[in-house]
Amino acid sequence: xxxxxxxxxxxxxxxxxxxxxxxxxxxxxxxxxxxxxxxxxxxxxxxxxxxxxxxxxxxxxxxxxxxxxxxxxxxxxxxxxxxxxxxxxxxxxxxxx
Amino acid sequence: xxxxxxxxxxxxxxxxxxxxxxxxxxxxxxxxxxxxxxxxxxxxxxxxxxxxxxxxxxxxxxxxxxxxxxxxxxxxxxxxxxxxxxxxxxxxxxxxxxxxxxxxxxxxxxxxxxxxxxxxxxxxxxxxxxxxxxxxxxxxxxxxxxxxxxxxxxxxxxxxxxxxxxxxxxxxxxxxxxxxxxxxxxxxxxxxxxxxxxxxxxxxxxxxxxxxxxxxxxxxxxxxxxxxxxxxxxxxxxxxxxxxxxxxxxxxxxxxxxxxxxxxxxxxxxxxxxxxxxxxxxxxxxxxxxxxxxxxxxxxxxxxxxxxxxxxxxxxxxxxxxxxxxxxxxxxxxxxxxxxxxxxxxxxxxxxxxxxxxxxxxxxxxxxxxxxxxxxxxxxxxxxxxxxxxxxxxxxxxxxxxxxxxxxxxxxxxxxxxxxxxxxxxxxxxxxxxxxxxxxxxxxxxxxxxxxxxxxxxxxxxxxxxxxxxxxxxxxxxxxxxxxxxxxxxxxxxxxxxxxxxxxxxxxxxxxxxxxxxxxxxxxxxxxxxxxxxxxxxxxxxxxxxxxx
Amino acid sequence: xxxxxxxxxxxxxxxxxxxxxxxxxxxxxxxxxxxxxxxxxxxxxxxxxxxxxxxxxxxxxxxxxxxxxxxxxxxxxxxxxxxxxxxxxxxxxxxxxxxxxxxxxxxxxxxxxxxxxxxxxxxxxxxxxxxxxxxxxxxxxxxxxxxxxxxxxxxxxxxxxxxxxxxxxxxxxxxxxxxxxxxxxxxxxxxxxxxxxxxxxxxxxxxxxxxxxxxxxxxxxxxxxxxxxxxxxxx
Numbered sequence: 021x022x023x024x025x026x027x028x029x030x031x032x033x034x035x036x037x038x039x040x041x042x043x044x045x046x047x048x049x050x051x052x053x054x055x056x057x058x059x060x061x062x063x064x065x066x067x068x069x070x071x072x073x074x075x076x077x078x079x080x081x082x083x084x085x086x087x088x089x090x091x092x093x094x095x096x097x098x099x100x101x102x103x104x105x106x107x108x109x110x111x112x113x114x115x116x117x
Numbered sequence: 118x119x120x121x122x123x124x125x126x127x128x129x130x131x132x133x134x135x136x137x138x139x140x141x142x143x144x145x146x147x148x149x150x151x152x153x154x155x156x157x158x159x160x161x162x163x164x165x166x167x168x169x170x171x172x173x174x175x176x177x178x179x180x181x182x183x184x185x186x187x188x189x190x191x192x193x194x195x196x197x198x199x200x201x202x203x204x205x206x207x208x209x210x211x212x213x214x215x216x217x218x219x220x221x222x223x224x225x226x227x228x229x230x231x232x233x234x235x236x237x238x239x240x241x242x243x244x245x246x247x248x249x250x251x252x253x254x255x256x257x258x259x260x261x262x263x264x265x266x267x268x269x270x271x272x273x274x275x276x277x278x279x280x281x282x283x284x285x286x287x288x289x290x291x292x293x294x295x296x297x298x299x300x301x302x303x304x305x306x307x308x309x310x311x312x313x314x315x316x317x318x319x320x321x322x323x324x325x326x327x328x329x330x331x332x333x334x335x336x337x338x339x340x341x342x343x344x345x346x347x348x349x350x351x352x353x354x355x356x357x358x359x360x361x362x363x364x365x366x367x368x369x370x371x372x373x374x375x376x377x378x379x380x381x382x383x384x385x386x387x388x389x390x391x392x393x394x395x396x397x398x399x400x401x402x403x404x405x406x407x408x409x410x411x412x413x414x415x416x417x418x419x420x421x422x423x424x425x426x427x428x429x430x431x432x433x434x435x436x437x438x439x440x441x442x443x444x445x446x447x448x449x450x451x452x453x454x455x456x457x458x459x460x461x462x463x464x465x466x467x468x469x470x471x472x473x474x475x476x477x478x479x480x481x482x483x484x485x486x487x488x489x490x491x492x493x494x495x496x497x498x499x500x501x502x503x504x505x506x507x508x509x510x511x512x513x514x515x516x517x518x519x520x521x522x523x524x525x526x527x528x529x530x531x532x533x534x535x536x537x538x539x540x541x542x543x544x545x546x547x548x549x550x551x552x553x554x555x556x557x558x559x560x561x562x563x564x565x566x567x568x569x570x571x572x573x574x575x576x577x578x579x580x581x582x583x584x585x586x587x588x589x590x591x592x593x594x595x596x597x598x599x600x601x602x603x604x605x606x607x608x609x610x611x612x613x614x615x616x617x618x619x620x621x622x623x624x625x626x627x628x629x630x631x632x633x634x635x636x637x638x639x640x641x642x643x644x645x646x647x648x649x650x651x652x653x654x655x656x657x658x659x660x661x662x663x664x665x666x
Numbered sequence: 667x668x669x670x671x672x673x674x675x676x677x678x679x680x681x682x683x684x685x686x687x688x689x690x691x692x693x694x695x696x697x698x699x700x701x702x703x704x705x706x707x708x709x710x711x712x713x714x715x716x717x718x719x720x721x722x723x724x725x726x727x728x729x730x731x732x733x734x735x736x737x738x739x740x741x742x743x744x745x746x747x748x749x750x751x752x753x754x755x756x757x758x759x760x761x762x763x764x765x766x767x768x769x770x771x772x773x774x775x776x777x778x779x780x781x782x783x784x785x786x787x788x789x790x791x792x793x794x795x796x797x798x799x800x801x802x803x804x805x806x807x808x809x810x811x812x813x814x815x816x817x818x819x820x821x822x823x824x825x826x827x828x829x830x831x832x833x834x835x836x837x838x839x840x841x842x843x844x845x846x847x848x849x850x851x852x853x854x855x856x857x858x859x860x861x862x863x864x865x866x867x868x869x870x871x872x873x874x875x876x877x878x879x880x881x882x883x884x885x886x887x888x889x890x891x892x893x894x895x896x897x898x899x900x901x
Contacts, residue, residue, distance in 0.1 A: 029762060037755040044747045044892075048740065051897035059901075063893035071886045078758050079882045080875075088303065089703050096707040099331050100714040102418055104721055107367050110422060110434035111722050228687035230697045296704045304697045305688075334708045338715035342838070351804050351834045352827060353719060359827040364722060368715050641689075 036077045043070045132535065132632040147232035148635055153218035155239050156209060163205035163246060168595065170198035175588040183575040191574035192259035199262030204284050205246055207518055208291055208376065211383035215525045216322050218533060220298055222626040222633065223316050225307025225642040230300040238293040245287030252279040261572060266354035266365040270346045277347055281340040288333045295329030298322050309644030316624050316648055317406050321386025324410035328375045328417060336372035339365065363429055370421035378417040380514055382410060384521025385452055388474045391524050392456050394622040395471035396463025399649035402455040409448035416445040426497045435494055442492035449485055453478065469543035473524030476551045480516025484509055487562065505565025511558045523601060530605065531619045535632040536612030542604050550597035556590025623649050683870055695872050702876040706883045713887055716839050720894065723831050729815040730828035732899035736816055737802060738836065739793060743896040746789050750885045753782035757878045764871040772866065776858045783851050790844050804834045816899045836895055843891060846884050853877050
């Protein structure tokens with residue numbers, strides 16, 4: 021269960037909210053620039069940063085006293101990564117005619 | 118009063134069975150023990166259904182010609198045998214019956230973390246089961262339990278969407294059970310019950326739950342995609358429209374391979390408890406066995422494409438998955454070595470549960486080794502889609518998982534029912550099961566190796582002898598399965614009342630009455646002893662181990 | 667014999683919401699929290715299968731996917747992203763209100779959250795309607811002929827079959843997401859009702875917390891869907 025700090029969490033919430041909106045705007049604008057193969061990387065990096073902000077601050081992962089919840093998140097992301105990566109081990113190495 | 122003693126009072130103590138009567142008290146119960154019995158009845162029913170299909174398959178295969186049923190019917194027989202046995206018998210079996218009954222008791226809790234969700238799990242299972250029954254009665258499915266595309270999405274006329282829906286619903290039953298176990302094990306252990314004092318049955322169910330939680334949703338979305346493609350004629354899996362049939366197989370096996378570990382891990386947990394009890398010894402290498410359960414769960418997610426070696430994946434992917442498949446065998450081997458080391462210099466008792474455990478040891482080893490043969494690419498090309506594969510997985514699932522299930526049912530039957538089963542009949546049944554099983558499935562290794570394909574209803578005449586042996590074995594196996602059903606039911610009325618701890622076994626569940634009271638323990642247990650403290654239990658001047666501090 | 671004797675000596679000394687199989691309220695709250703996080707893990711894997719399919723076909727048919735992606739409205743998608751972000755803010759503000767006994771703020775934040783959710787669904791409905799009108803809905807009336815692959819010179823046209831796969835994934839992924847959104851609205855209706863009845867206190871507001879977790883998860887899924895579906899090639 022997250023511990024509630026003595027000081028108000030409100031400033032943090034509003035800062036995170038602002039950061040999320042800025043991130044959305046950045047994602048939209050960055051897509052208009054030709055970065056070649058890095059377009060996808062940039063978009064996903066910003067998306068991951070936003071997701072982390074939501075998880076850590078809005079979903080109170082940061083304040084959680086136990087490591088257990090973070091372990092749940094990390095394990096899940098790990099297995100999703102396995103699904104994607106090992107599938108690509110097949111799709112990425114097939115010889116095209 | 119710390120340890121309840123077996124009395125001969127005519128007045129029956131209040132327990133979870135006699136606390137409330139009436140159909141409503143069962144259908145609306147939130148008591149994990151009653152829910153376990155609801156599952157017991159349901160999965161036994163589906164075991165009969167799946168077994169009925171197996172009987173028809175083996176009857177057809179008595180002769181080389183396809184003369185009992187038509188080819189399309191035969192396709193439905195093996196499909197439905199597989200679907201029912203996998204999704205409505207094996208996946209729930211031990212977790213839903215023994216797990217539900219024992220997990221709260223073994224950790225020292227009054228119930229699971231979410232009792233109402235537990236009941237919901239059972240209802241979801243029933244709804245899925247009714248859907249599956251309806252599907253089978255109104256035409257069935259003929260794609261194999263693996264319902265590969267594009268046959269299942271674009272060509273077959275059978276009831277794929279309904280079967281898929283049934284499995285989807287039953288899948289959520291599985292997910293919720295796993296969720297319940299993980300939260301219970303983390304949050305509801307009694308004071309003093311540290312992780313290293315937990316019975317290995319709990320570690321096994323924890324690992325199983327991880328797989329249920331993370332794997333089943335991928336099957337769920339795959340079923341959704343198949344249903345959408347089938348009804349809207351999209352091209353996600355259809356090569357004519359730009360799709361890839363192998364994508365279906367990747368997504369399907371991402372769940373279905375870990376699913377086989379859902380089926381075997383709980384059985385391993387049962388076997389661990391039985392071997393410790395009937396060797397009167399602590400399990401050798403507790404941490405190794407505990408961690409190997411987790412390792413099996415994790416590694417099990419890394420190997421799925423070994424079901425696809427000849428399907429068209431790239432050679433490099435095949436190499437990767439082959440190597441990983443060898444890795445996943447290691448933790449299983451660790452367990453086998455630890456069980457063997459436990460037996461060494463143990464004081465072995467040959468009660469029926471132990472006979473099943475011995476059967477498990479041998480048959481699981483054979484099944485596991487033949488899995489390694491299959492993981493070798495060269496051999497795989499030769500025996501894939503033959504009876505070799507069929508024999509391999511039946512050795513694990515029937516020789517392994519079902520033996521463990523039966524052993525566990527015998528071991529905990531006194532606790533569950535408050536009655537003793539007839540030991541003589543039980544040992545005989547165990548022997549019949551073992552003989553019947555081997556006669557059924559060993560010939561299938563040979564059949565596969567010499568080239569008989571699976572899922573065929575006719576075969577060259579030179580294969581007949583082995584097929585006849587297999588069918589004969591299946592009949593004997595059937596008798597072996599019927600016997601416990603008969604004497605368990607018999608014991609509920611005529612069996613001797615069971616003492617709290619007929620086996621003098623370790624574990625919190627044995628420190629309460631047989632059958633237990635509704636809230637499991639009279640007082641919350643406080644654990645101050647290590648798991649498998651058989652030396653203490655067998656000590657000459659039996660010091661009573663305190664239940665409550 | 668058989669009666670619960672553990673923990674609570676008298677029933678009047680704890681919150682009536684405490685369920686009897688738990689030792690105390692903290693255990694119940696921790697269990698609920700862990701339970702919801704694990705449920706969200708299953709949801710990640712559920713959507714994950716779709717992301718896997720998307721990843722593979724985007725790699726196979728990038729030019730066709732790029733052309734198809736251009737035909738959906740990134741401004742609407744971006745707006746929806748902002749809408750959900752605002753709704754996540756109102757969720758945490760609602761929980762803050764419950765923690766500090768601000769009943770009016772609690773109700774207001776819950777209502778705002780649901781309003782944002784409805785706006786999201788409204789914009790989605792407009793997008794779906796646009797696709798329907800343009801015959802970009804996979805099926806019998808699908809048509810994607812003569813759509814230029816962005817940046818191709820000489821001009822090449824997208825393969826309609828491959829574009830149809832994009833749209834299939836678009837509708838399935840956003841449709842599944844929208845379904846979760848609708849369920850979220852249902853959950854928040856129930857939370858609003860409970861808040862109205864005064865069931866939440868600084869000591870007990872667990873349903874708000876776990877409902878909030880679910881809502882944030884739905885937001886996170888959209889955070890990934892937006893760039894992947896709408897912004898494949900916008901330059």
